[in-house]
Amino acid sequence: MFANSMPVRITFSLLLLLNSLARTLAVPAPTNTYDKVERGDYKDNSRTWVGSDYDHGSCSVYSELPLCSSYGICLSPPRKHSKLVAVVLGVGTQNYTCTSPTQVPTGNGAMATLYDITKSVGLTPDAAHAFSAIVMALSTAQNTQNIPLGLGYPKIGEHHFEPRSGKGAVAVFNLWVKGKQLKFVGGKLEGIPPPPDSFPGSVDWLKLGRTAGIEKESRGIKFVYRVHTAGGKAPATCEGLRHQHTVNYATEYCE
Incomplete structure (x- = not known):
């Protein structure tokens, strides 16, 4: 997210790999079960901020071409x-509607809990970019009920969709950053396919911008990038x- 600062089951071998990755990433020990999406009541548990150490042309700190997929096409x-305001791990569902068996599922918004991974992206970008795939793999593994889907990182917000008169459904992000409540209300500006080696069934990478006519609803955030997606694609x-169908997904949001 950016603000203007101008004056199923997995194999035993995969489980071993995930355990190894978890140790490498020094993921905090989980203290509760899977987190559920809840609106509001987010405390300022954000970690030490990366501050000004970011690349103006990049989404994530210290990363090369984080806005480009392996196809060689990029989000602007x-x-x-x-x-850069925050880099968060979003964990939730992409929602779809069906009216007949032969119909292609119609997108019906999304809902996710947001976890602060800004510091991890600044310190170990390649490892942090793998969080989405790790979450999806863990969510389908057996005997992982004590591992939180936020990987132990602090919850700082939520994402959902809301209807607006004459605008249709708009994407809403609510965040608590450094004691301040920030908000983004907008929609898709650009989209590119995920890299071919992404987690199976991953949704596109997106750039979101404020929706014209209701810009004043947003506070402190002008753009949102959805990158390093895992899952979420409709059948x-x-x-x-x-009639109502949901698909689990995880992703990295840059705001």
């Missing part, structure tokens, strides 16, 4: 003089699905 970078058809 933030405007000059933009300042090809609605056959065998309920």
Whole structure:
């Protein structure tokens, strides 16, 4: 997120790999069960901020081409003089609607809990970018009920969609950063396919911008990038699905 600063089951071998990654990443020991999406009541548990050590042309701190997929196409970078507000791990569901078995599922928004990973991205970007895939793999593994989907990182906000008159459904992000409540209300500006080696069924990478006509609803955030996605993509058809269908996903949001 950016603000203007201008004056299923997995194999035993995969489990071993994840355990190794967890030790390498020094993920904090979990203290509770899976987190559920809840709106409001977010305390300022954010860690030491990376501050001004960011690249104006990048989404994530100290990273090379974080806005580009392996296809060689990129999301446009933030405007000059933009300042990175936070890098968060989003964990939740992409929601879809079905009306007939032969229909392609229709997108119906998303809901996610947001966890602060800003410091980890600044210190170990390659490892932190793997958090989304690790969360999705853990969520389908057996005997992982004591591992929180936020990997033990502090919860600092939530993401959902809300209807607006004449605007349709808009994406809403609520964050607590350094004791301040920040908000983003907007929609898709750009999208690119995820890299071919992404977690199976991953949704596109996106750049979101404030929605025209309701810009004043946003506070402190002008753009949101959804990158390093894992999961969330709808099935090809609605056959065998309920009217309301959800697909688990995890992603890195840069704001």
